Amino acid sequence: MATLEELTVEATAEIEAAKPMYKQVNNERLEFTEADYEQAITDLANSKFDEQQYGYIEKRVEAYGALSEQMDMQFKDATNGTTTWVDHVAKVKADFPKPE
Amino acid sequence: MAGSLIKIDEEIVTSAVASVTLGGSDWDSSYDVYMVKLNNVTGSVDTEHLFLRILVSSSPDTSANYDRARKQLKSDTSFTNSSNTNETKTYIGQQIGTASNSQTNAVMYLFNFNNASEYNFATLEELSWRQAGNLHGNQGGWVSTVQQASNGVQFYMEDGNILSGTFTLYGLKK
Numbered sequence: 001m002a003t004l005e006e007l008t009v010e011a012t013a014e015i016e017a018a019k020p021m022y023k024q025v026n027n028e029r030l031e032f033t034e035a036d037y038e039q040a041i042t043d044l045a046n047s048k049f050d051e052q053q054y055g056y057i058e059k060r061v062e063a064y065g066a067l068s069e070q071m072d073m074q075f076k077d078a079t080n081g082t083t084t085w086v087d088h089v090a091k092v093k094a095d096f097p098k099p100e
Numbered sequence: 101m102a103g104s105l106i107k108i109d110e111e112i113v114t115s116a117v118a119s120v121t122l123g124g125s126d127w128d129s130s131y132d133v134y135m136v137k138l139n140n141v142t143g144s145v146d147t148e149h150l151f152l153r154i155l156v157s158s159s160p161d162t163s164a165n166y167d168r169a170r171k172q173l174k175s176d177t178s179f180t181n182s183s184n185t186n187e188t189k190t191y192i193g194q195q196i197g198t199a200s201n202s203q204t205n206a207v208m209y210l211f212n213f214n215n216a217s218e219y220n221f222a223t224l225e226e227l228s229w230r231q232a233g234n235l236h237g238n239q240g241g242w243v244s245t246v247q248q249a250s251n252g253v254q255f256y257m258e259d260g261n262i263l264s265g266t267f268t269l270y271g272l273k274k
Contacts, residue, residue: 023119
């Protein structure tokens, strides 16, 4: 797992490659200042760090699906003796693991 | 006319920019309440959020003082709550991208922006057609937990550029 410093190096390279970057102010398209570029690097590095640390949460929530569908899975499992819901949850957790 | 919306600033993006500023030198501090409208905002990188920061003395406030509380409405799955504290920005658009029709539309009302002794609040009503091809919305708002006056807002993508969109700032006439 990458540290914030390592992700900052990665973000710096991406912002350098993306230059020139522009901002729109007062209907003028102006190139970023040095301060803007530094902020863009900080923001991108922090975004990468957040995605690495916490991105799995949102992905899991989406992949679990609607509660009504999960309840339906559980009802059918209880009725039929199957393990569809447990298998589903286990697959989601495996697909989007929590960072160590 | 009382109750009218008076246009203060509008930015129409037609070529890629990394950020868009509403207000700043165009800010008119004579209003109590402002409305911000976002229409057809698109991004250059897939599955990225559109973020907002307030402007303090025309510069984006990057301090970790943004809190949010919202209900996320989702066409493809159950609704969820969305909340957090002490963020360095607050998200507006959700996971948009280059897919056909992917875009964000939103309306916000801004409160206390000219009051240096109160927090800056905003309500948010937003809908995004996401990169994944479904509709997600937000109902709720955000606050900057600093007692300070502000003079606008800045929008930027989590990664990449804003490709197009109309960003409009209105003052709500008393």
